[in-house]
Amino acid sequence: MLLIKCPFCGPRPEIEFAYGGQAHIERPKDPMSLDDEAWAEYLYIRNNTRGVHSERWRHINGCARFFNVRRDTISDEILVTYKVGEAPDAVPEKDRPTKGGAVR
Amino acid sequence: MGRTAVARVNSLAQISRGGPEVAEASLSVLPDAAKFVFRGRPSSWPVAAEAFGVELPQAVNRFSVKGGRKAYCVGPDEWLLEAVGEDPGEIFHKLSESLASHSCSLVDVSHRSDTFEIGGTRSEYVLSHGCPLDLSEQQFPVGMCTRTLIGKSPVILSRTERAVFQIDVWRSFSSYVWGLLDEVRREFPSRSRQM
């Protein structure tokens, strides 16, 4: 069970969260203007990254907020978590892991 | 019409009756309360606090108390307001008036959940069968509250005293959560309760 650091509540066990898929896929502002290809891309195409993956989680059994996580999908190590709308770089240095394991 | 209103029934009324008494972890149902979910833009927060008469904690997962009223901060813009033994209608009315010109949401959830308490030297131990959080006093001090899980049920858990926790649980899940904790505390010696 992963230990995920909610930007609002701090480190919490995975079962309190719901996984929300790849992060930073913005819903098109005007979907009707997209052709089928572009719309399918939005709906279905995913990076499915092997390595550092940006993804959304929702602290559904906690503060109920969505936020973003960067996780290495090979080791399951979480590198950083950040709020919706924030850039991961804005995350203070002190919160970054120095070695393996979860962010704490 | 003059008829008396039908009585409110607590979802734990049945299950809490006649169970065993376990000193290490006693379970008891708390009185009904008026409850509201308040959410809104920051400008509305102080207004709500003022109207409700209890400070709204700004730190997520903390609650504040004043008299029989409590405000639990369960999300960055979400509070559960609780007034034990009061009439929800009146409070709702009063708060709505104060908040009328503010961008926010107030919803009466007085009947959504019931609350019970677990107390005793082993309450933390019993709760940790099902609750995945670190319930030690350092990590979960008195004054803390949070939505979390107990087994397969969502709850709002708060610590009111060193060895006392309150569990606010949606009505249809309440007998499950109670039953789970009751099953766990069976490992302690119990006396059957004098009826």
Place this chain on the structure above:
Amino acid sequence: MKRFSAISVVREALRGNSAWPRQWRSPEPKPRYDVVIVGGGGHGLATAFYLADRYGVRNVAVLEKGWIGGGNTGRNTTIIRSNYLFDESARMYEHALKLWEGLSRQLNYNVMYSARGVLMLAHNIHDVQSFKRHVHANRLNGIDNEWLSPQECKEYCPPLNVGGEMRYPILGGALQRRGGTARHDAVAWGYARAADALGVDIIENCEVTGIRRAVSGGVEGLETTRGFIRAGKVGVVAAGNTSVVMNMAGVRLPLESFPLQALVSEPVKPAFPCVVMSNTIHAYISQSDKGEMVIGAGTDAYTSYSQRGALHIANHTLDAICELAPMFRRLRMLRNWGGVVDVTPDRSPIVAKTSVPGLYLNCGWGTGGFKATPGSGDLFAFTIAKDEAHPINAPFTIERFREGVMIDEAAAAAVAH
């Protein structure tokens, strides 16, 4: 290839078993092949075999980054059935089931296909409706699938708890008697040996690291950890790693890779006669011919390539198993592992040509592709050899997602595996 037979087994035994040859060679890669298959799982090896056996393409290599069968083929709960709802899937899986029935003899390798029956349990009225819909559709498609009452379920599978004390009582079940299990490893090895005998090069410890494309846009060959290999056509059958491989050709896919766990108990004497699946409470169980209870769990919530999963997933699987068969509470878990399954938005596979000339794709089998192994191999071989889809796999395109033609078995019945 030295044929396996009762006689050869006795003869070799009397000679101290010293003369058994390698089951497949370990050749150095040739500089060029007509077809290179990426991925030495069951599907990849079967594809190579049928290319050589049925479609006359023999200059074929299978590249496997590790050891053949080491992917999901070697870590699945081996449930085989064909009683799918939609015509497209039913045709596909039935094609495979027919091949399973003769596979041991065709490959001259006993894959231990065991038609012990697959019983899918219904726990609520919605399940009943959905499974009956399957039964009716299957009947008109010529696929066996019958409805059993709770009592009949109990008779067919005595350990089942059909008492009323269950949280979700068993309301009946859909039984496919021809369904069952097979020995997963033997499937990979049997195909490898048979393909090898037809001249296919099986190259292990050879990871594909790049797909080189010609100026024309078509595939030219593969960069690998064992050097560049030129290829007329390339078939990618890399299961959980498909996105990674296809990215090398610049093709992005509607796929996500999730951990899926399985576990076995310590071996016990025969105690569970068939395969039982319960989608409602997430339990999949059968007993292997060595005696372990083979149990499938659910997927973890998040994408991962770590080939492991979380403890709570195992907990939730075993609480369901203990509900179904309360006498198994005292059995013990011997080993618990994970695989990486590639899941499409409609939970159905893609077996198709791609936008890149010469590049073919077979993926998206997710939590349920072992059963399709022979069929998938055959159809994919056809598609590669003829450069066009076989009518059975024709609906399983990538384009269906753009057009909105979903083959959504999961939505229709919440059925996996």
Place this chain on the structure above:
Amino acid sequence: MKYRLSSGGQVDRSKPLRFSFDGKGYSGFAGDTLASALIANGVHLVGRSFKYHRPRGFMSAGSDEPNALVGVGDDEARYTPNLRATQVELFDGLVAESQNRWPSLSLDFGGANDALSRFLTAGFYYKTFMWPAAAWKRLYEPMIRRAAGLGRAPTAADADRYTQLYSHCDVLIVGAGPAGLAAALAAGRSGAKTIVCDEQDRMGGTLLSEREAIIDGLPAADWLARTLQELGSLSNVTLLPRTTAFGWYPHNFLGLSERVTDHLGRKEGNLPRERMWQVRAKEVVLATGAIERPLVFPDNDRPGIMMAEAARTYLNRYGAVPGSRAVVFTACDSAYRAALELKGAGVHIAAIADVRPAPEGPWVERARAAGIDVRPSTLVTATHGRLHISHADLASEGASSSETVPCDLLLMSGGFTPSVHLFSQSRGKLGYDEALKSYIPQKSVENERSVGGCRGLFDLGASIADGFGGGLGAVRGAGGTPVTEQKIPVFVQSFGQDGFIGALNGKSRRRAWVDFQNDVTVKDIELATREGFRSIEHVKRYTTTGMATDQGKTSNMNALGIVSHALDLPVPKVGLTTFRPPYTPVTFGSFAGQSRGKLFDPVRQTSIHDWAAEHGAVFEDVSLWKRAHYFPRQGEDMHAAVRRECAAVRNSVGIFDATTLGKIEVVGKDAAEFMNRMYTNAWTKLEPGRLRYGLMLREDGFITDDGVVGRMATDRFHVTTTTGGAARVLALMEDYLQTEWSDLDVWLTSTTEQWAVIALQGPNARKVLEPLVEGIDLSREAMPHMSVREGRICGVPTRLFRVSFTGELGFEINVPMGYGRGVWEAIYAAGKPFDITPYGTETMHVLRAEKGYIIVGQETDGTVTPDDVGLAWAVGKTKKDFVGKRSLARPAMTRDDRKQLVGLLTVDPKVVLEEGAQIVVDPREPVPMTMIGHVTSSYWSAALGRSVALALVRGGRARIGKRLHVPMAAGNIEVEVVTPVFYDTEGKRLDG
């Protein structure tokens, strides 16, 4: 007692215990294991191997035991197979039996396999059993399966309880040998919250059989006692004996399995049988020690052949003597200690055969000094004895002749394999240590450190120092302040680091066992490599080495050595198989924990549930909810009850508990805009006080939910969802709101459980309700169909919906949940004069089907668009966007041969179609037939006196008026396609 010392060890000779094995009575002492007690009774034959049914005895004294597996329990509800006798603690009355033998352990017909062993080599079954084809299913497979398994599964439901808890600590220490205990002292004294677990019944690890060492000035046993006492007195330290750390999961999360009551025998009190601790540790210290390796030599599997350290353990810990005349076969020093200690207990040591050419050092000298015949460069080339070893053949390496030495005990030691299981599960990197012939931990990935024997430190002093240092490091890592470093002086004779892996005497024609339980011999492994199974993973799977219940604890390194030799590859190039949980097998019951029966999943009930139960309702499960399905009266089956209930609603009035519907309060000034975006419908113009049917799509354009929505105020909607969809819909809404449209001023609150919902339906509904309601004018004019009013009913607040899912005049009365039953009873009483009838979900389904209303999940299946089910009217055509809109424009979504909702009337009105039945055009078409649709809902309609059905049919609307066919197993059923509204097509009844 010949095999029990009169003193010494930790058994309590004042507490004799009776037990039985295979029906024969024996006695042992408190503190014994089943293994030590049997050994003390001179019993060595305890099991049969998996394939060849070879007679087997005890090989080890711990959880690595491959041979001595037994079934324990005389009560079927508490019978456990496959327990290691070496771990079963003795209690009075224990009943154990051997396994995998017939008719008895000493005479086992399965032993015939042994004679056929050359035909039953690795993978033989892949090569045969294929002819004739039919024989596989009828003959071979049943035969193979009968032979499977070791013990037998219990046949009765388990009578015990299991629990599961979460735990959090600064430092988790796995293993309480000297290294682990030293770490515990360091962590405990530093004030860190510490958990120490050990799988054995007592803590101490190797110290429990240590005789000579002086630690911190005390004999080892005294130091151990003092240490345990100190740790026990620290409130920040939790000691968990009988607790196996079985698995390491990501982010320093470990599973521990505590065996709480098995050793107590008879059940007293309510303790769970096992407790699973799920521990999140800031730091983990692994102090799991090392496992002694067997030697692989011809005939190495007879009863009486055991590990040298195991013999020491039996002797020193249990005062049990495993034999009277021993040959010792070793590749390292520690077996000399065993020889000396056994000699001291009166065992004759016939010889020490040492594979090393020139063994030397203090231990060898001590052995020689004690008069033991030490033979360098000497191998055991064969052993003899049918059910127990009687002789061993010893030969100098390379010599052609051997000497046969009588013995009843053969001790072996090939060195030690560090227990790196958990380290490797944590994904730490292992490195091969050539000297130790073992893999040891290199780089940690998680917050972890290995100390002592499990990282190849085999010296007691070094292990203790390492443990203490590791404990301090863990405290630091966990953010605590460690106490100062402390030197714990240790005086003990240390050992060299020699060891051996692989096969000795590989040329012998006799079989030498590698994996004892699975009967994997050197020849099997060699055959596998010859056949091309060269990856160690292939070797494992082809031969099954390492796949038995001990997971290769004693065999994996030897197998590796043999493969390395066969392929002429260095060991590190051969690699290792993957370590997986659990470290030792853990019961299913532990994983399930409390989650059983009623606690398997919450049973959600409405506040009206008990009333329904008291009135005889039959319930159905809908997601987690229990819903009243129908209310049979005496003698009624479901159909009769439903007919009666339907008629009551159509003719007078029925009452239905609709509480389980999901409810969401959508509030804020942008509420209407938000609703516009989430639902297909247009909401802007809906006036407060009005209701509207809402339809929700997924972004892919398929229907996901529906429900009636009330506008309570301009900025407040009362949204309802399907019962099963409540959580999903709220989550979807939150997703869009938080991540796409956070600029909207709108907030969502789940009110599912705030409101009990009582549906009152039928021409008399208004009459029943009127007297109970205050402040609401229920008249047709004041409160038209699809409107909502707030007021009071029976003195409590209500949101009163005028809405109908039956086609009759209807109300849905929302009252705060706690009043649900009270209001229900009041309405029921008021309805008595109208013969008010409670009805369940089945009747609700019939009534709505008569009206052609869809049920999401029944008429839809995740592949259905609004137009498919005739709900195009619910799609706001002028809205620029809503969730799913763009997808509806995709080519396949607009084709006119899509499946569309139609009604079906059987030509024979008495025939009720089966739901799920398939529809064809030509019933004579051979299988596979062309199916053009299926029946989604089908009922007997009491109101119409005939059957009715809804169906999804390809191009269905164009087929209205045509005939189609439903081919059933029992014959074809002809149907007519009609519009999907059967009853009151003009909707007049809605107004009562």
